[in-house]
Structures are given as C-alpha cells and as structure tokens.
Amino acid sequence: MIEKIIELLSKSKNIDGWKIVDDVIEDKELFFIKKKLDMNRAKKVRNFYLTVYKDFDEEGKSYRGSAEVKIHPTMKEEEIKNVIEESAYSAKFVKNPWYPMVKPVAEKVDNHSEKQVFDELYSLAESLYDSDVYKEGWINSSEFFLNHLKRRTVNSEGVDCSYEKNRLFIEYITTWKNKEKEGAELYWQILISRFSKDFIKKRSNDSLLQTAYRANATSTPSVGDIPMIISGENIISLMAMFLAKASSRMVYEKISTFDIGDNVQGEDIKGDRLSITIDPSIEGSYYSVPYDKDGLPLKKVEVIEDGIIKKFWGNVRYSHYLENEPTGSMTNISVKTGNTKLDELRNGKHLEVREFSDFQTDHTTGDFGGEIRMGWYFNGEDRIPVTGGSISGNLNDIKNEMLLSNETVSMKNYSGPFAVKLNNIRISGS
Amino acid sequence: MKVKPSKFIEDSIPFVEKILKGLERNYDYVSVLGTDVFGKQHVVTSRGTNYNDSQWTERGFVVRAHDGTGYAEFSFNEIDDPEVIVRRINSNIVNNDVLKESNLERNAFKKIEEQEMEESFSGEVKILPENVATEEKLNRLNAMKQKAHEASDKLVNFFAVYEEVTVNKLFFSNKKRLKQSYIWSQGYLNAVVRKENKTRVSYEGFSGLKGPELLDEMESRLKDIVDEAVKLLDSEKIKPGVYDVICSPEVSGLVAHEAFGHGVELDMFVKDSAKAKEYMGKMVASEHVTMHDGASAAKEVSSYFFDDEGVLGKDTVIIKNGKLVSGIGDLLSSMRLDVDPTGNGKRESFEKKAYSRMTNTFFEPREDKLEDMISSIDKGYLLEKYTSGMEDPKNWGIQCVILFGQEIKDGKLTGKIVSPIFMTGFVPDLLKSISMVSGNFRLSGTGACGKGHKEFVKVSAGGPYIKAKARLG
Numbered sequence: 012m013i014e015k016i017i018e019l020l021s022k023s024k025n026i027d028g029w030k031i032v033d034d035v036i037e038d039k040e041l042f043f044i045k046k047k048l049d050m051n052r053a054k055k056v057r058n059f060y061l062t063v064y065k066d067f068d069e070e071g072k073s074y075r076g077s078a079e080v081k082i083h084p085t086m087k088e089e090e091i092k093n094v095i096e097e098s099a100y101s102a103k104f105v106k107n108p109w110y111p112m113v114k115p116v117a118e119k120v121d122n123h124s125e126k127q128v129f130d131e132l133y134s135l136a137e138s139l140y141d142s143d144v145y146k147e148g149w150i151n152s153s154e155f156f157l158n159h160l161k162r163r164t165v166n167s168e169g170v171d172c173s174y175e176k177n178r179l180f181i182e183y184i185t186t187w188k189n190k191e192k193e194g195a196e197l198y199w200q201i202l203i204s205r206f207s208k209d210f211i212k213k214r215s216n217d218s219l220l221q222t223a224y225r226a227n228a229t230s231t232p233s234v235g236d237i238p239m240i241i242s243g244e245n246i247i248s249l250m251a252m253f254l255a256k257a258s259s260r261m262v263y264e265k266i267s268t269f270d271i272g273d274n275v276q277g278e279d280i281k282g283d284r285l286s287i288t289i290d291p292s293i294e295g296s297y298y299s300v301p302y303d304k305d306g307l308p309l310k311k312v313e314v315i316e317d318g319i320i321k322k323f324w325g326n327v328r329y330s331h332y333l334e335n336e337p338t339g340s341m342t343n344i345s346v347k348t349g350n351t352k353l354d355e356l357r358n359g360k361h362l363e364v365r366e367f368s369d370f371q372t373d374h375t376t377g378d379f380g381g382e383i384r385m386g387w388y389f390n391g392e393d394r395i396p397v398t399g400g401s402i403s404g405n406l407n408d409i410k411n412e413m414l415l416s417n418e419t420v421s422m423k424n425y426s427g428p429f430a431v432k433l434n435n436i437r438i439s440g441s
Numbered sequence: 442m443k444v445k446p447s448k449f450i451e452d453s454i455p456f457v458e459k460i461l462k463g464l465e466r467n468y469d470y471v472s473v474l475g476t477d478v479f480g481k482q483h484v485v486t487s488r489g490t491n492y493n494d495s496q497w498t499e500r501g502f503v504v505r506a507h508d509g510t511g512y513a514e515f516s517f518n519e520i521d522d523p524e525v526i527v528r529r530i531n532s533n534i535v536n537n538d539v540l541k542e543s544n545l546e547r548n549a550f551k552k553i554e555e556q557e558m559e560e561s562f563s564g565e566v567k568i569l570p571e572n573v574a575t576e577e578k579l580n581r582l583n584a585m586k587q588k589a590h591e592a593s594d595k596l597v598n599f600f601a602v603y604e605e606v607t608v609n610k611l612f613f614s615n616k617k618r619l620k621q622s623y624i625w626s627q628g629y630l631n632a633v634v635r636k637e638n639k640t641r642v643s644y645e646g647f648s649g650l651k652g653p654e655l656l657d658e659m660e661s662r663l664k665d666i667v668d669e670a671v672k673l674l675d676s677e678k679i680k681p682g683v684y685d686v687i688c689s690p691e692v693s694g695l696v697a698h699e700a701f702g703h704g705v706e707l708d709m710f711v712k713d714s715a716k717a718k719e720y721m722g723k724m725v726a727s728e729h730v731t732m733h734d735g736a737s738a739a740k741e742v743s744s745y746f747f748d749d750e751g752v753l754g755k756d757t758v759i760i761k762n763g764k765l766v767s768g769i770g771d772l773l774s775s776m777r778l779d780v781d782p783t784g785n786g787k788r789e790s791f792e793k794k795a796y797s798r799m800t801n802t803f804f805e806p807r808e809d810k811l812e813d814m815i816s817s818i819d820k821g822y823l824l825e826k827y828t829s830g831m832e833d834p835k836n837w838g839i840q841c842v843i844l845f846g847q848e849i850k851d852g853k854l855t856g857k858i859v860s861p862i863f864m865t866g867f868v869p870d871l872l873k874s875i876s877m878v879s880g881n882f883r884l885s886g887t888g889a890c891g892k893g894h895k896e897f898v899k900v901s902a903g904g905p906y907i908k909a910k911a912r913l914g
Contacts, residue, residue: 039533047546047547047548048548049547049548050512050514051540052513052515052516053513053514054516054792055529056516076492077492078493079491079493083518085500085501085518100575101576104575104576104580105492106490107490129539130539134543151714152712184714186835196836264486264487265487265597265633368865369830371828371829375642376640376642376861377640380842382838384833399865400914401863401912402914403861407638437914438681438914439863439912439913440681441865
C-alpha cells in the first residue's frame with residue numbers, strides 16, 4: 012500500500028515534500044489476576060503516518076507548512092487522494108520558518124533487525140511469578156505486552172530506512188499484608204528489549220520486598236528541613252528536567268532560557284556536576300532505536316558535561332532554527348555517576364523516597380514533587396519505613412547542591428546513578 | 442446540526458456480519474467493535490504552528506470471543522477475506538497451541554447474556570467541524586496569541602490549541618446491532634510568563650459535545666488567563682500543614698475523580714485492589730456529598746450512547762448523602778461480581794483491552810453560596826485549577842497537584858497567592874470533612890485519564906465549590 016500512497020503523492024501538484032512512517036505492530040498480551048490468566052489478546056495493526064510539506068514565501072521570507080495525518084490501511088484510493096489534497100491545502104496556513112528534511116546518508120547504519128519471538132511470552136510471564144513465594148505478599152495482578160515493531164521511514168528526499176524490534180512491557184501490582192492484616196499495594200513497570208528471565212525474576216522479588224516495607228511503614232512525620240534522597244525510578248524524571256533545558260524545541264520556544272556554554276546548575280556548585288548523554292543504543296532499553304521518526308540515523312551525543320551545555324538536542328526542524336547540527340529525537344538518557352557511595356549519602360538525618368504516588372515534574376517552571384508512597388526516614392539512629400505526606404521543590408533551589416550515588420542502575424530509558432541527594436525540599440508529613 | 446454517520450462504518454457492516462457468522466460456528470459468544478474516529482488538532486504557539494490529525498484518531502476492529510471457558514480478543518485494522526480473519530482469530534487467541542502447552546490456569550467466565558437490541562444514535566453540535574475552514578480556525582488561534590501578547594510584556598510564550606473529534610462506533614454481537622456518531626471538542630490556552638529567572642504558567646481548558654463554537658468560549662477568557670499567569674509570578678510557597686480549603690469546581694472534580702472514581706472501578710474490586718469494596722453501604726463521606734458517574738449523567742466529552750462492550754450508558758449514583766451505594770463497571774467485571782454493568786467499559790482505542798473506566802464524574806450541587814463559604818474560614822485557601830492527580834485505591838490515598846491557592850484570612854481573600862500545592866491525604870478523611878457545597882456547577886473534559894500510567898481515555902469531571910479540610914504541601 013505504501014507504493015500506492017507514494018504514487019499518489021508524486022502525482023499531486025500541490026505539495027513540495029512528504030514523509031511516511033509505516034508501522035506494522037504485532038503483539039500478544041496476557042492479563043493475570045494473581046496467578047490465573049484472566050484474558051489473552053493479540054493484535055496486528057498497520058498505520059501510515061504521513062507528513063505533507065508545502066513551501067511558500069511571504070515578504071521575502073521562506074516558510075514551510077506541514078500537515079501530519081494518519082492513513083489507515085482500509086482507506087481506498089479516492090479517500091487517500093482526498094486526505095493528501097486536504098493536507099496540502101491546510102499546510103498552506105501553517106506558517107513556520109523553512110527547515111530542511113532529512114537526506115539519505117551514505118554510511119551504513121546497523122538497524123539491529125529482530126525476528127518475532129512471541130512464543131517466549133508464556134515463559135517470560137512465568138518468570139515474574141517465580142518470586143511469588145511469600146506467605147504475606149504476592150503479585151496481585153499483571154499484564155504482559157510483547158510486541159514486534161516493524162518501522163520503515165521513507166521521504167521525498169530519498170530516505171528509505173527501516174528496522175524491526177521486539178519489546179516487552181510488563182505492568183504488575185504487588186500486595187503485602189502486615190501483622191494487622193492490612194494490605195498495601197505498589198505499582199510497577201518493566202520495559203525491556205532484551206528478555207532475561209533472571210532479570211524479571213529479580214525485579215519482581217525486589218518489588219515484593221519494597222511492598223513489605225510499604226505495608227509496615229508508619230506515617231511520614233513532620234521532619235522539618237532535612238535533606239532528601241530520591242532513589243530508584245523517579246531519578247529519571249528529575250534528570251530529564253535538566254536535559255529539557257538543552258532541548259532545541261524548548262530553547263526555540265523560549266521555554267528554556269539556556270544557551271550553549273551555559274551551566275544548567277548555575278554558579279557556586281557545591282555538589283556533583285551533571286554530565287548527561289542521549290544514547291540511542293542503551294543495551295536492553297525498550298526505547299533504543301537506530302533512526303528517529305524523520306529517518307535521521309541516531310548517535311550517542313553528550314549534551315551536558317560537568318553542568319555545561321555542550322550541544323542542544325532535537326529533531327531536524329528545531330535544530331535548523333537554532334543553526335545546530337541535528338542530533339535527532341531520542342528518549343534514552345545516560346547520566347554519569349557521582350563519587351559518593353549510597354551508604355555515605357544515607358549518613359545523617361534524611362528522608363529517602365523510593366516510590367511516589369505520581370512524581371510530577373514541570374519542565375517549564377522547574378517545579379516537581381509528589382505524594383510519598385514508600386520511603387524511609389533516618390532520624391540519625393534508625394531507618395524507619397514511612398508513607399504519606401508529600402515533597403515539593405524547584406529545580407532552581409536544588410541544582411547546585413546535588414550529590415549523585417556511585418551505584419548505578421539501568422531501567423526503562425535510563426542508565427546512571429541509582430540515587431540523588433537534594434537539599435531545599437519542602438517535606439510535608441502526613 | 443446532526444452528526445453524519447461514517448461511511449466506513451456503514452460500508453463495513455457486511456464484513457462484520459461475515460466475521461460474526463464465521464466465528465459463531467465455534468464460539469458461544471462473539472462481538473465486534475468497529476471504530477472510525479477522526480479529527481484535527483490545531484496548535485498555535487508564539488513561535489510556530491502545527492496542524493495534524495487528533496491523537497484520538499483510530500479506525501479498526503476488535504473481536505471478542507468466548508470459548509466455553511474465558512474470553513479472548515483480537516484487534517486488527519486491515520480488511521482481508523473474513524475467512525482469513527476468522528482463521529487468524531482462531532490461531533492467535535483461542536486455539537493457541539503455545540498457550541495450551543503452557544498449562545497456565547485460566548479464570549472461567551460465564552457467557553455474556555444480552556437482550557436483542559438494534560439502535561443507532563447521532564449527536565448534535567451547533568457547527569459541524571467541516572463547515573469552518575482550517576484557515577479560519579488557525580487565524581482565530583493566531584489572533585488569540587496576538588491579543589495575549591498585547592496583554593502583557595511578561596508573556597514569553599502562548600499556546601492556543603483547538604482539537605475536534607468525530608467518534609463513530611459500531612457494536613455487533615449475537616444479539617446486538619448498535620451504532621453511534623457524535624462530536625466532541627477541546628481547547629487549551631496556556632500562558633507562559635517570566636520575571637527575572639522565575640517562570641510561571643497558567644492555563645484554561647475548554648471542552649464539550651461541541652464543534653468549532655468552542656473557539657468563541659476560548660476567545661472570551663484570553664485576558665484573564667494572561668493576568669492570572671502574571672499574578673503567579675508573585676506567588677509564594679505554601680507552609681505545609683492542614684488547612685480549611687474551598688475547592689473550585691475543577692478541583693472538586695479532580696477530588697471526585699481521584700478520590701472515589703478510581704476507587705470504585707469494579708475491575709479493582711475483582712482484583713481485591715480497592716478498599717471501597719469493604720465499604721459498600723457504609724458512610725464514606727459527609728452527608729453533604731452525593732456523587733455521580735455516567736455517560737448519560739451529563740453532556741460532556743465522555744457522554745456516549747453505548748460503551749466499548751455494547752452496554753448502554755447510564756447515570757450511576759456512587760455516593761448518596763455520604764453513603765457508598767454503587768461502583769462503576771465494565772461488563773466482565775460486573776458479571777464476575779454479579780452486578781448490573783453500568784456502561785463504563787472503555788478502551789483507549791480498538792487496539793486495547795476494555796477496563797472499568799470513568800465517564801463524567803461529579804459531585805451534586807447544593808445550596809451554599811461561595812461568599813458564605815469564604816466568610817466561614819479563618820485561615821485557609823481557595824484552591825483553583827490543577828495540573829495532575831493520582832489515586833491509591835487499595836490504601837485510599839490521593840494526590841492532587843493544584844496550580845494555585847488564594848489565601849483566605851478572617852473570612853476574606855487577602856490577594857496573596859501560593860503555588861504550586863500538593864494536596865494529599867486519606868480519602869474518607871477528606872470526603873467526611875466536606876461541610877459546605879455550593880450551587881455553582883461546572884464540568885471540564887480536557888486532558889485524558891490513565892489506568893495506572895497507561896490506557897488513556899476521555900473523561901470529564903467537575904461539580905460545585907466544596908469546603909473541606911485538607912493537607913497541603
């Protein structure tokens with residue numbers, strides 16, 4: 012069908028360029044309640060994401076309008092033709108400064124193509140339950156989505172690239188009952204593209220043990236102004252806030268005020284200096300891909316080094332606006348570890364939060380925070396599991412006093428320190 | 442004007458009938474949901490414009506079949522020979538050899554029993570989206586941006602977003618033949634302001650079973666949003682503590698949604714993941730509180746004729762004068778719990794599973810006046826607008842991130858603003874503390890609601906102003 016769309020595009024006299032992302036996704040899904048299969052699903056869908064470009068000049072300036080539409084495989088020729096012409100017409104009113112499209116590259120890109128591995132799903136599901144051996148705690152429900160993505164990106168400049176990728180997303184809820192038989196639950200996700208049963212088993216065991224802490228936690232006391240540690244998954248969102256300062260879209264839209272050479276941590280840095288890399292090929296990451304959606308081959312790029320912005324990152328459009336070489340859009344981030352061991356970070360009174368109800372970050376204002384679902388309060392003598400209450404802060408108040416752990420973790424789209432210690436956080440007890 | 446039914450849906454009927462016939466030979470219950478959802482999103486910022494299909498665009502089918510033990514589903518969007526689809530469904534989901542060899546234990550479900558029903562529904566809007574040209578819609582958004590910049594030199598970016606969506610669905614099963622077509626739209630105005638190195642944002646959302654007439658509402662609120670953002674530049678941080686609060690209709694809607702909406706989704710009852718299950722028939726809120734959810738309970742973005750499992754939309758009273766009286770459920774969870782389904786089985790799209798989901802969720806208004814509510818508070822806050830919410834149905838925890846609060850001292854607004862605010866706490870404590878409920882009433886259906894951190898669907902929420910006691914930080 013893609014040939015038909017290309018043929019119709021090449022016949023249209025009203026467009027100056029086009030791009031098609033052709034996605035074929037097949038997946039198998041299993042839904043469990045405790046250890047019993049509650050439903051199984053499968054899907055096979057194909058979607059064509061078409062962008063039509065229209066160039067025009069006004070008062071001596073060049074503009075490039077565009078319209079992004081979805082072509083369904085059930086569309087007949089006449090309907091596709093109408094979609095193309097309507098898009099070309101509407102693109103005339105989308106008045107953006109001109110920018111180029113991605114052009115083909117001569118160098119060979121390893122696209123890491125993978126064949127489908129659906130039959131593994133059942134044994135991968137069993138590996139999550141291998142740790143479900145405790146009397147007081149169990150996996151209460153789980154959902155498995157094993158999918159195979161086949162993506163091809165083609166554009167009117169001659170780009171034609173593709174890759175195939177297997178990905179596994181597991182969502183599960185763990186429950187633990189304390190001595191009073193009160194149950195507590197925690198929510199977890201695993202997103203991977205290298206399927207290790209040992210890894211899944213270890214993660215689910217860790218999740219169950221964290222839930223035991225949550226079930227036996229006391230209410231977070233009013234602790235006043237003490238340092239806090241964010242450990243585990245939520246460190247990703249915090250680091251992403253710094254990376255956003257160097258996003259070409261955020262800079263172009265004047266949401267970020269930073270320039271190349273600026274220090275995102277300000278002056279008088281008392282803690283660790285941040286070094287953040289965007290990396291399209293973190294081993295096992297759900298989000299590792301060889302090309303972005305424009306068809307640009309992706310490479311590892313150091314964006315922030317010792318706090319200083321070395322390069323803006325972004326797609327071809329916004330990079331062109333800022334007169335930078337495009338890095339492409341990618342999701343994976345890698346952060347350099349700090350010099351302090353986790354045990355040392357945990358010295359002195361502090362609050363450590365491992366799980367929030369929903370850790371919220373605002374890349375525009377720098378505000379962040381969330382309700383504490385599971386953490387520990389160290390009063391100088393005892394490390395007490397706590398729950399409830401909330402923390403809130405702003406990037407401007409914490410940026411120059413952060414200590415990163417020496418211990419690392421790889422999860423979701425992230426590889427880097429396991430924990431970060433912060434000051435100037437408002438902690439509200441429950 | 443009446444919403445026209447989708448040609449794709451109409452043309453698909455013979456194909457769907459053949460699939461049903463092909464599968465009915467082997468399965469005692471079969472249904473097909475067909476969708477054709479299309480629309481456009483128009484985005485104007487201070488430095489650019491985007492025009493694209495709505496993120497809610499979808500066109501495809503999902504088949505559900507009962508094989509004597511349980512249910513399985515197959516989603517697809519290519520129309521092949523119906524016999525090929527039938528074979529694919531057999532091999533992929535029901536007669537799946539690998540599944541059989543795995544020896545996984547399965548939950549048993551009864552067969553869905555339905556009444557014969559053949560109905561179709563067409564919604565109405567003042568103006569159909571196709572009757573206003575893209576150029577005019579983008580011009581009006583551009584004019585809003587222009588006026589916003591004239592209103593303040595502190596504005597560094599302004600986002601004006603208008604999105605219109607036409608929903609067409611078909612649900613055919615052994616006994617049901619249902620079709621529906623309706624339109625909803627939503628819009629956002631976001632003002633980003635800056636003073637020295639402090640950046641603040643204010644916004645307002647607009648939504649409804651409306652077409653481009655929504656643009657009129659957006660234009661009328663422009664200056665207020667910019668003024669509000671500028672005031673936020675002087676906002677202070679709140680001192681953590683427990684305060685008397687008044688929640689605006691938007692914030693009270695968030696409380697209804699997070700506090701008891703998610704907590705009474707019946708699939709959570711099936712999993713023993715909701716504390717509310719132990720409290721059916723008991724007081725969970727003050728006697729001032731009556732709370733509804735339902736596709737037919739209001740006219741907003743989640744008002745439909747039938748849900749994604751072919752159950753007609755209803756108006757469910759969840760809390761009646763403080764007492765928890767009902768949950769809201771999808772069809773399979775309701776069967777498991779032996780209660781009537783409430784028309785709350787929703788899918789993110791035809792590609793996804795149906796879960797128990799909220800529709801339009803709100804507290805009923807009463808007679809109190811906002812002025813009296815303010816004057817009754819010695820020290821507290823009027824909480825306005827929100828940025829997010831999250832619930833913990835098992836432990837009845839709630840997190841609401843509020844955009845700002847106006848300080849109330851000695852029964853008067855002082856003009857001092859705090860921002861942002863994290864409102865947290867134990868749900869029954871919060872709901873039992875509700876002491877006054879106003880007569881004003883508003884619903885809002887912008888954004889999307891997730892189950893956990895995925896499965897996003899359109900919902901609306903709202904209500905009157907409510908006075909309560911809450912922990913703020």
